[in-house]
Amino acid sequence: MFRLPMVPRVLKQLFNKPATNPFPARHLPKSITRFLEKVAAGKAELVLPLEVPEGFRGKIGYNPEGCTACSLCARVCPANAIEVNREEKTVTVYAGHCIQCGQCTEVCPKNNLFMTKEFLTATTDRYSEEMVLT
């Protein structure tokens, strides 16, 4: 017997809404920069990305207050993204190197490190101001 169970599926699919969220715009703009300028000027509308779930591991966050420079975080960081200067008691976190595993946030005794929900971190400069946390 000859069977083509895919055909009804194709027909059904024709009328389905796309499953993908059309971020950042319904149709790909010719130039993203110009599109963003337009959005800023209020001439175009940005389709927002979907909500991320609770416990999502986004960009790393660091709060220097109360950090004792104990360097426990640097000891477990697989990407060697954390630099601790013990003499000056400063910690530098390179978010551009971080692989967002969240291991440091679990060992920090003072809870100075945390995962944010931010995930749009693409940049041409790994060492730009927002990618180096001190």
Place this chain on the structure above:
Amino acid sequence: MKESVVSAKKPIKTVIGPIHPALKEPIKFIFEIDGEKVIKVDLAPGHNHRGLEWMATRRNAVQTLYVSERICGICSISHSIAYCRAIEQAADIEVPVRADYLRTIFAEMERIHSHLLWAGVAALELGFDTLFYKAWEVREDLMDLLEYLTGNRVNYGVLQIGGVRRDITPDQHARINKSLLNYTILFDELYDMFLEDTVLRMRCRDTGVLTPEDALKLCTVGPVIRASGIATDVRQDFPYCAYGDLDIKAITPEALAGEVHGDVFDRIIVRLLEVKQSIEIIQQSMKKMPIGPLTNFPKLMVLLNHIKQAEGEGIGRHEAPRGEVFHYIRLAANQESPLVWKVKASTYSNAMSWVKMLEGEQIADIPIIVASVDPCISCTDRVAMVDKGRTSIFTQDDLRRLSRKKTERIRQGLK
């Protein structure tokens, strides 16, 4: 003119790769082709060696865990389970029962996701784009579920030596159950579209056959050997994690068709049935999972010190979606990083089966036969031979010499 006629009768040698649009990962195929027929196949992996094992010797065990996750983007739980089990064996670390169950659940979710990814790719190679989108639609939902449970879509970072890092809380059960139910329905649809479609069946039946004898001789693993009718599965043969408590039987195509061809179609059958099996394993595990701690080492520094003191060797095996992965670890006392870490990914065992499968087939069948193994070349590459910038071929004697030197080095390190 005359010459070209003569040479056309000889098999033509064609090289595909290492970087080629038809290949998703770097591997070199050398085909000898006569007309439409493939006469001889040779392959040359080794173009994407990343030196992960070397990296491990410069990191402590916890850091290496995340390196192990990155051996493969899809089998990331599989490699970390094998790695953790190797370390746990070497350092005598007990894993709580609940953690074992959670590992099982995550591993099975990964299996569903991997098999669906494969099903989509296979459909795409064959020209069934609807099926490709359908399979990936289901997979997308699963990745969302994994993100919901672990915090990441890929490289979940949910395992830890001696346990797991994240629990599945009771309020998460509803979402998981809903998704699983959804997959069961979607699975039936996929099943119908893959296995009942006459064109797809005609295309894949008796293409790329691997006989059971060859499968055994070449030591293939995973769905490839099971599709040739040999019921072997690490989860069934050497139960670990929670698999011993669960009802698991290796799936062979006999279960559905009553016969074994060892062809591409059988590999589709095995993988699809395994998706169903994984859904059932997750459901069983969720019911049976006892309450308890997630790890016996809540403090990481205690764990690291314990591993630092430990001395010995351990192996970890896990049935990854593509077949068995195997990790070997050697720990030395008073040293944070492992002395040796050896990884065998599943494609390493499966790669040679391509030769048997491809010989005698048509050129047009190369993509689907190559894809039917579900290869993961980059995970497989364990060595790259570079000598002062030149790559060269090492003979067996050269390799043996190098191997003995390394053993000697390790022996020196142990003293």
